[in-house]
Amino acid sequence: MTIKLINIVFDLGILYLIYLLSNKNVQKTFIYAINPVTLLITTLHGQFDVIPVFFILFSIYLLNKKRDFSSILSLSLAIALKTWPLLFFIPIFRNLKNKKIIVLVAIFPIFFVLIYSFLFKSSLIDISKTIIHYQGLWGIWGPWSWIGKIRMIIQKTATMLFLISFFGYSLINTTKNTVKNIYLLLFFFFTFTTNFSIQYFTWLVPFLILIKPKNFLYLIIFISIYLFSFYYAWLFCLGCKTIPFWLTLTQNTIGFILWLSFIRIWCISKKIS
Secondary structure (H helix, E strand, C coil): HHHHHHHHHHHHHHHHHHHCCCCCCHHHHHHHHHCHHHHHHHHHHHCCCCCHHHHHHHHHHHHHHCHHHHHHHHHHHHHHCCHHHHHHHHHHHHCCCCHHHHHHHHHHHHHHHHHHEEEEEHCHHHHHHHHHHCCCCCCCCHHHHHHHCCHHHHHHHHHHHHHHHHHHHHHHHCCHHHHHHHHHHHHHHHHCCCCCCCCHHHHHHHHHHCCCCCCCCHHHHHHHHHHHHHHHHHHCCCCCCCCCHHHHHHHHHHHHHHHHHHHHHHHHHHCCC
């Protein structure tokens, strides 16, 4: 319960940052306030991705205010909490006036790792291995959901190829507006990622609402339906030892259609960027 309360506090912080980053657009702020995606993931699921999302948005806000030092510290804190904010390192770095201060991005990750190592008597090598070996779930998103399980070596190779492609796209994606730049990167991520977890949708929603592409509300509704297909087993099938086949089929079908929707919106967004 304490974690969920903390999540709610940071989610309210995101709400305020959307208000500021949208030039005090009340409509966009209200849409974020009532969006079911963040509510499901944050309050029902209890995932805390809203916290690093808050610090990424805060980093962008500070960057827009020409406060580079504070912006990098905010990004550093986001990376210390979860490693995935590293995906958006390049667009923030590109907009820094003094690029030398980018080394400060390592401050909080190093500090937290040292504290963790001291408190739990863990070696830095073991901590590094955990970070390197982490990946989302294989086979639950896009075309991969129909392929099923394959050898771990192939999964790791596919993940490495995706990361190379992602950072390659980050380098050629020269959109100056940082919010729009990260928005395009997120659509690239959801289009091509080989590993996936449903809490990743938390990353997208604030940027989706700030950019507000055509039919974005339908995408939010569709994501909510997809999420509910996963939470259904938790809520109504507590005694189930395995997930019913019909539910797995439903998840894969909805997920595949949703994946196609991401491709469509990403292609449209690229044309107008």
